[in-house]
Amino acid sequence: MSGEKIKDHKRAYYGRLAGWVGIICNILLSAGKFIVGxxxxxxxxxxxxxxxxxxxxxxxxxxxxxxxxxxRADEExxxxxARYEYISGFVVAILVIVIGIELLKSGIERxxxxxxxxxxxxSVIVMAVSIAVKFGMMIFDRSVGRHIDSKTLIAAAADxxxxxxxxxxxxAAGIITHFTGVQLDGIMAAAVAGFILYSGAGLVKDTMDPxxxxxxxxxxxxxxxxxxxxxxxxLGTHDLIVxxxxxxxxxxxxxxxxxxxxNVVKSHAVIDNIERDFLHDDGINMLVHFDPVVTDDSALCSxxxxxxxxxxxxxxxxxxxxxxxxxxxxxxxxxxxxxxxTDMKIDEKELRAEIERFMAQRGHKLSCVITxxxxxxxxxxxxxxxxx
Numbered sequence: 001m002s003g004e005k006i007k008d009h010k011r012a013y014y015g016r017l018a019g020w021v022g023i024i025c026n027i028l029l030s031a032g033k034f035i036v037g038x039x040x041x042x043x044x045x046x047x048x049x050x051x052x053x054x055x056x057x058x059x060x061x062x063x064x065x066x067x068x069x070x071x072r073a074d075e076e077x078x079x080x081x082a083r084y085e086y087i088s089g090f091v092v093a094i095l096v097i098v099i100g101i102e103l104l105k106s107g108i109e110r111x112x113x114x115x116x117x118x119x120x121x122x123s124v125i126v127m128a129v130s131i132a133v134k135f136g137m138m139i140f141d142r143s144v145g146r147h148i149d150s151k152t153l154i155a156a157a158a159d160x161x162x163x164x165x166x167x168x169x170x171x172a173a174g175i176i177t178h179f180t181g182v183q184l185d186g187i188m189a190a191a192v193a194g195f196i197l198y199s200g201a202g203l204v205k206d207t208m209d210p211x212x213x214x215x216x217x218x219x220x221x222x223x224x225x226x227x228x229x230x231x232x233x234x235l236g237t238h239d240l241i242v243x244x245x246x247x248x249x250x251x252x253x254x255x256x257x258x259x260x261x262x263n264v265v266k267s268h269a270v271i272d273n274i275e276r277d278f279l280h281d282d283g284i285n286m287l288v289h290f291d292p293v294v295t296d297d298s299a300l301c302s303x304x305x306x307x308x309x310x311x312x313x314x315x316x317x318x319x320x321x322x323x324x325x326x327x328x329x330x331x332x333x334x335x336x337x338x339x340x341x342t343d344m345k346i347d348e349k350e351l352r353a354e355i356e357r358f359m360a361q362r363g364h365k366l367s368c369v370i371t372x373x374x375x376x377x378x379x380x381x382x383x384x385x386x387x388x
Contacts, residue, residue: 011148011247015066015085018144018153022059025137026052029130036123043110044170044188045123047103051166051196052130054099055159058092062152065089069246082246086210089152093203100196107193110186119178127171134163149247155206159199166192215342215376216242224252224278231270233258235293238321238339241376242284252278253287257321260292291322300325303334303364310358314351317341328367335369342374 030052037046065088071081138160145153170192173184216224225237236257243251256274258267271288278286294300304323311318323336340346352368359366 011150012066012070014144014148015150015153016063018141018156019059019063019066021140022137022156023056023063025133026056026059029133030056032126033130036120036126040118040120040123041115042119042123042170042174042185043106044173044185044192045127047107047189047192048130048167048170050099050103051163051192054096054196055163057095058156058159061088061092061095062156065152079243079245079251080249082249083211085150085152085246086207089155089203089207090211093200093207096196096200096203100193100200103196104190104193107186107188107190110189112186114183114186116183119174123174124171127167127174130167131164131171134160134167138164151206155203162195162199166195210244210246214244216240216244224254224284227278228254228256228274231274233262233267233270235259235295236321238291238319238337239289239373248283250282250284251287252284253289255289255291255321257291257293259295261294261296303332303366306359306362306364307334307336307355310355310362311338313358314354315344315346317344322371331365331367333367333369335371337371337373339373339375342376346372348372 030049033045033049033052037043037049062085065085068084068088069080069082071084073080138157140157141153141160142157144150145155145157170188173188176182177184220242221240224240224242228234228237234256237254238257239253239255241253245251256271258270267290271290274288275286278284300323303325304320307320307323311320317340319339320336321339323334326333326335338351348370351372352370355368355370356366359368
């Protein structure tokens, strides 16, 4: 079942359940490893214990985040509070990085001042049990995370998987030291710390991106566009903007092109259906702007078709819309918008000169007045013109 189909209160319940499981399991593992690490003198086992303690803290903060994100929208926050889930994840990331730095210091000190580490049967059992528990948590968090579409829990599942690898590495280092006398404790502690820092940096990126504002995925863009194009009378779409305020809190605006010759009331009814269907089926609050397109002017349609071909020759990611032609004697002024990807560096004057040059080669004397639209979404290949 998709997370989009789960009611908010059920989603919060699953999130809280996963949070409590993470807190309890990680506290027990942390306590067991800390005792074993202290008694055996192994800084790498102690580092792994602190890693589990940070995981428990992460689960607690995630639990609080799920609780806060469940709050209803109010006057000060009309888009809801779902982003608390991202904020809690960011706090967890900072906590993980701080712990990683402290562990790295301890590991480096142990490398230059090695101490004998005692490997006991109890420590082996504790580490083996830890691997089994973390593997179970990985399966649980991944299952729940996919069920409720939670990036936080899916990330927790990946963290549990990585913890299995870390604990297995610490155990392997202890066994090697026990049988060979080679002191790997400090090296392994530093390696664990490095892994924690790497995970923390990744978590910072994963939580900061939605807070700063992600571009919608190409899959979502194509899904929205292809679905809108399936409605009767729709010729094209452009200027799609999607705002994500957390799970179940998507707002979108889009310009929809329809024939200017069509009955306005009929076109408006189609637009109303688009907005209603997206809200009901996908939970997206969609605002549609109606763009009338002249389809019975052969000169305009021909120029539009050739301009689309020309801009695609310059860069296949460029598209045009809102074309208007103004006759100025021997010269025709073409006013239109060019949709440009956000990461594309292009000079408006150079773009205009290129378009005019290509059109002149095709026998058109055009003076182009271009408005550059920076796209807020991935621009898929443009659909074939349907108005001509």
